[in-house]
Amino acid sequence: MHHHDHALAIAERLAAEHAPAALGIGLFGSVAAGTDHPHSDIDLILAADSDTDNDTGTGTAVVQSEGRMATLTRKTPDDLEAAFTRPWEAVTAVAAWRGARLLHDPDGTMARLQARAHAWTWDQIPDADHWAASELVGLAEEVHKVHGMLATGRDRAAAANRAILALQLATPLAAAHRLTCGSENDLWDAVAAAEGPAWARAWDTATGVAPADHATGCRAALDLYRIAADRLAGHLDAADRVIVTTARDL
Known part of the structure; x- marks a missing residue:
């Protein structure tokens, strides 16, 4: 299997595993864009009611799966949306959301955030x-x-x-x-x-x-x-x- 297809398969399996505890899951970064190399990490963002990961006590967990490193970041929808108003986050968050692949989105939470990213301009951060x-x-x-x-x-x-x-x-x-x-x-x-x-x-x-x-x-x-x-x-x-x-x- 090509390394990109392998990474996508891992992302989809991890998303399925975490779906029951998430409002939505998106794949971000180079794997989502198809520009990954064999050592690229698999970057998943989970929207959840709580920003605490039960396993680690933090918002981010790093796992090794089938030889690839995957980063799972768990945040509330409000905190994910706040990135569009924080210049230090917006620099990378906006384009990342625009290129994200939505893997689990039963209530449209992730699609709403992605739509906001597509409509976003720097005018929304006047300071x-x-x-x-x-x-x-x-x-x-x-x-x-x-x-x-x-x-x-x-x-x-x-x-x-x-x-x-x-x-x-x-x-x-x-x-x-x-x-x-x-x-x-x-x-x-x-x-x-x-x-x-x-x-x-x-x-x-x-x-x-x-x-x-x-x-x-x-x-x-x-x-x-x-x-x-x-x-x-x-x-x-x-x-x-x-x-x-x-x-x-x-």
Whole structure:
């Protein structure tokens, strides 16, 4: 059996097993889209009255089935719908819902959510720019840490904070550019394409895609913050703008 057909068969079997305790079940991600590789996980979302998984005590369970990893995320319909109003979730949730395959939907819960995704636009989150800019306030600390750790020769700490900047700046930039990505795997290329060559070069250098020495990689992460601040700081109130521009000027 082809790996994609095998993954679909596993997804359908898992959906049948969990159907009695779910309002609806959808298959998401690369397996739903038909772009999976043999090591792709099988991503199932279960709508349920309770967001607690009885087996794990959490909303997400990971299982191994016939050599494939499957992730089962259990959420209430209200929490699933809230993703369309949260910019940090909408970046990936909207496109994921649009491409989902509905495996179990007796009352139309999943179809209603998918219809909302198809009709969704960024206009439904009018404060997306303010949210994106506010993320820079929290990340200003990482800028100061990169400088401090470099100056005191604490290379691993500097590297950790450089990685935090590169990873956590992407979603705010995606919201600023009104992007929708099918998964986090698509986020990095989408932001690089939208923001342009300066961001792409800095991100590649900060994360090791482009080989560079440690200090150069750290400076590249600081460049990412500067680029983001230039785009977003104007959406902050005066007190927060001081925090971001101070870090930007470092």
